[in-house]
Amino acid sequence: MDFPTDLIQLLIKATRVSVLTGAGVSQESGLRTFRDSQSGLWAQYKPQDLASPAAFARDPKLIWDWYAWRREAIKGVRPNAGHYALAEMEKKISEFTLITQNVDGLHRMAGSNNLLELHGNILRVRCSVCGTFTEDWGDDSESVPLCGKCNGLLRPDVVWFGESLPRAELEAAVTASRACQVFFSIGTSGVVQPAAALAHAARNNGAVVVEINAEPTPLTPKVDFAFHGKSGEILPELVKAIWG
């Protein structure tokens, strides 16, 4: 694949790069989307009935079973070449921020460290009352696990329908988008907030915006460079073109 020389030159010199990834990156690893994973007995539920504070208040066990099922589905999934290429970029660029809308933990598994998980992480849980995080919740599948501190119900540490994004992560994402020289939007339609706002913030502050996605999106006409295809193929080639 041939990349424009000015983009390569820009990335060779860049010291501040921010990247936003969405569901498309996970799908290339074979992970099904939220809606696609609603097969079998889960097909009868609306997404809001499985992922909202009201649904959890109504039937916490149902929500736990749904997330246990999704965690099980993630177990066999591995990062793809695009995840690894982004982890490689982080090593080469002094200020590199990876912002993701994905909750599957694949970026961390691939070795990314400076990572902002805007929608949380499905492999982590927190107390629905006091907010304490835990990665060890003794899932006995018979009942909903309780917080060791306050006995409140534990819940998945993901952002549900009707909930705000975690404030610290969102603020850090906006700051990184405003400060970067190059902003990548990868595997995301660019219409869901805050994705659109982050690309916009980058552009308004003088960053060059690059899109990598399976197909054109509403963001495409507004970016400086757009590549349509698999991020798992384009990103490794881009890394190779820049750093050999």
Ligand SMILES: [Zn+2]
């Ligand atoms: Zn608690």
